[in-house]
Amino acid sequence: MGFYTHYALFLILSLHVLVSSLIILSVNSYSKAEYFIMVNTKYYVTTASGLEDVTWAEISTKLKNVTLDEKKPERLLFNYSGDHKNLLKIRSAENIYIHIGTIKGLTRSRNSLGDIFRAVSSFDFDNALLIHKELHGGKGKKRLTFRIYSSMDSRHNFRRVDAQNSAVSALEKKHDWKLDLETPILEFQMDLENDSALFGLKITDERLHRWGYKNSHVPASLKPSIAHCLVLLSNPIPSDIFIDPMCGAGTISIERAFAYPYQQIIAGDISGESISSARENIRSSHKSIDLMFWNVSAIPIKDRSIDKLVSNLPFGRQTGSHSENQYLYAIFFKEMKRIMKPNGKAVLLTTERALMKNIIARYRDIKIDKQIYIEISGLRACIYVLNF
Known part of the structure; x- marks a missing residue:
């Protein structure tokens, strides 16, 4: 050689x-x-x-x-x-x-x-x-x-x-x-x-690495991994004005803040316990999120001002009941329709599939983009991705 x-x-x-x-x-x-x-x-x-x-x-x-x-x-x-x-x-x-x-x-x-x-x-x-x-x-x-x-x-x-x-x-x-x-x-x-x-x-x-912010919990609080999946299904973009109207411990809003840049994130709930829990978790996350106390029957948000809405609706098991949900879901959909921008997107998680089918049928301009069935806490739930 x-x-x-x-x-x-x-x-x-x-x-x-x-x-x-x-x-x-x-x-x-x-x-x-x-x-x-x-x-x-x-x-x-x-x-x-x-x-x-x-x-x-x-x-x-x-x-x-x-x-x-x-x-x-x-x-x-x-x-x-x-x-x-x-x-x-x-x-x-x-x-x-x-x-x-x-x-x-x-x-x-x-x-x-x-x-x-x-x-x-x-x-x-x-x-x-x-x-x-x-x-x-x-x-x-x-x-x-x-x-x-x-x-x-x-x-x-x-x-x-x-x-x-x-x-x-x-x-x-x-x-x-x-x-x-x-x-x-x-x-x-x-x-x-x-x-x-x-x-x-x-x-x-x-x-240490991903979910260290979640120090406070409330009943039926979502795992951060599932909350993040809901956020991803909303197709997050930097110009989003985002809202979770039933925020619980604030997990969905915080995961949205970790996902991509945003213009504004708003979280609200009627429960004082949930607001306190969300406030603690938001503080730990070091993210900019506007937290408000409200009733979903009268959300203090301007008409047609929200790009994306993501929420974990009450299942009627750990919190609330089916009869309460019949009223709650109806008034929530009315408010959601009011505050969402044209071409906006909502992602909702619930086990109340029959109730959701009945309510969505009342709104001709709300279209189901996707339905994804998942197992959560031993229950068969459904994620609804809705287009406005």
Whole structure:
């Protein structure tokens, strides 16, 4: 071989050694390495049943170099090779995980417990630990602590906790990590479904990264992830004058403030408890939101002044009743029709499907753009996207 051939081989070998030195990590402790090589990594997110497409729309909009690998009810698997910190900008997902591996070929037999132990023992955690450290920090060498949550939606001749304990034993014996059920450094999730088990490392920390503002709650308050999905369905744009007329703890309005720029956000409620709760959460969010006390039968807003309206209507279960909703929904729709601009959009969440069908039929100029059925707190609810 000539000089240039030898030189090219030398460069390739040197690059290989450099990359290897940057991504090698002791599985017993965090590395002190300050450099990070971004590689294509598989992740998965969990979301409310029925909102998978909304969550994927947010992921594919906010992240570059991302491809969908698999969509299942309440879960999306995807490949991503960009800046891992951008993952924490995804607000419509309940949790985000690094996909460590999938255990296949499980049976109903207790022999599968050994298969789980061997599979978890063989998993490569190096890249996942680097990403976790990149997102959450970690100083010096420290023995890693962990816990595992698990689910099992199919019948086996062993309990969910038995499968979980097999995975715990694998991590303790293979990596010398310490089980910590209170304040672990690492939190794993293992989901058994028929003949396979999905194993992932959770990278979201709701209190620290996404939903730390929600310190106060009221009955029937929405999860921020679902609230964000409702906001996304309103097609937010910077010129929006946005309103939530039954704001509760203020979650929807705050999530709108986190979604995109806006001209004005207005939130209101008739409940003093809700106003106090919303005020506390808005203060924690550091967002500019106008909070008002009102009755939806007489909203103090000018005619045709609102671009987008998003609200979680009373279901008549935890708050109110069906008979109360019959009156409330009727007067609310009358006020909503008055304050919405032509070509405005409303997104409403409720379980009162028959009542909504009856009331919407009274307004010829309110058109149903979408109806999305979701599971929320064990109830089948519907999201109505309405065009004016």
